[in-house]
Amino acid sequence: MTTTRIHWADLPGSVHRGVTARLGTPIVATETVSAGFNSEIAAKLTTSSGAVFVKGMQSSHPRVWTQQREAEINHHVAGLAPTLLWHLEVGGWSLVAFEHVEARHADYRVVGDLELMVDTLSQLGRTPCPPTELRRAEQRWAAYVDDSGMLARFAGSSLLHTDLNNENVLIRGNQALLVDWAWSTRGAPWIDPALWVIWLVAAGGHSPASAEAWAARIPAWSLGDPTLVNVFAKAQARMWADIAGNDPDPWTAGLNQAAQQWDRFREGSCAF
Template identity: 50%
Template sequence: MATERMAFDDLPPAVLAGVESHAGEIVKAEMVSQGFNSEIAARVFTANGAFFVKGLRADHKRVWTQRREAEVNPFLRGIAPALRWQTEDAGWVLLGFEALNGHHADYSPGSPDLPKVADVLSRLGEVGCPDIELRHMEQRLERYAAKPSDLAHFAGNSLVHTDLNNENVMVDGPAYLVDWAWASRGAAWLDAAYWVVWLMAAGGHDPQSAERWAGRIPAWQTAAPEAVTAFALATVNVWEEIAGEDPDPWTAGIRDASRRWAEHRKAA
């Protein structure tokens, strides 16, 4: 469920003063409509430059995602925008990232963004998992696997993003992965597999086309075919639960893409 968004300028004066102590005098702020996990999401222009600022109230049930992003960011140089500052004032937790000037990745067939996304996922696959608290993928997918023995396929010691929605991929020259709220520890090939579903949901990609793009990511080659099939079956169960009885068109599109991929894997 999306978190209700509020305007940056409506933050308490003490919070805005805390931002200025890190970022310089605030000149203006522009709300960002994308994203579901933050109460505050804005491009903030200050005397010291521009920042992307996201935040939650300190008592919000998902405030742990803010701290997770802060902890994981130092390990993602060149993969995610750098975290420039963080502040916790007057009941709010805010993160200030370097502001990118690009666009959300276009996943449609023939898009020049696709090789860039494959490149950033390839580089992520080389990152060892940092020694911080992270959920394990075999735990996250435990309720959704077709059978308990499938869970071993998802275990690993790589840092995985797990939310390859195109709005979480910014292209500003190269591609960058943003919104690390659901970062986890697992098999290195999992993000390539997540990408398959989002490519199909974007339209124009059939399962074979989407898997060819995933095949450009070296970690994908480390996954046994039965492991990929196990993941596809778990993923369709995830999206069936999210969609429920009466999904909105966006959610229904992702659910339907996951269904098509699972059927393709079962028939292969």
């Protein structure tokens, strides 16, 4: 579900005043950030002391819980994500502020960016899931898996990002940072590398085989046996077909096509 983006100037005065007070200095410039789908507000706020990135939703929004989730997750992913500065509830809005990162979005067709993602996802695969309430992998994809025994093997104690859209990856120097942890999940560590395969195919320039070759550079990938990954690929194909429906937008259609390609590839190959 895509959320309509609102400009900073359109927020109530009470929100402007509350954020200015939290920043401790007047805002001298604002810039709406277009990337991302999950927030009603996403803006770069510049003050005389520097810039911050603020994202948020109205407190009545059905997914406002994702704001708290991002705030809770952030200190567990130090070095993997921009640093959270504060979480503020004001004027009917829930806002989280992060350090502003001078960076660009990852390009999954560029070898250097892929190598940085391998490093980041390898580190994430070693990150234990924090003791906070998160979705569980075996629950998230239950509707798309027929074999309950296989589904149970999606479970695990690793922290998963699960939304590896290239716009959720910021390249800063020689580092790939992950943003937008709204769909973070507790599960088996091989799941993020497996999901990355679909994003690589959708980006263009990758066959399912070459995408898997990149995923195989991440140690956690080898923890999912071929039969289990086949089941997961089928679940993703079913899920994206469900999301796409009969008249998908181009972005959704591209992800659906990539998921179907990967599923067909897995049906004909069980090798990592």
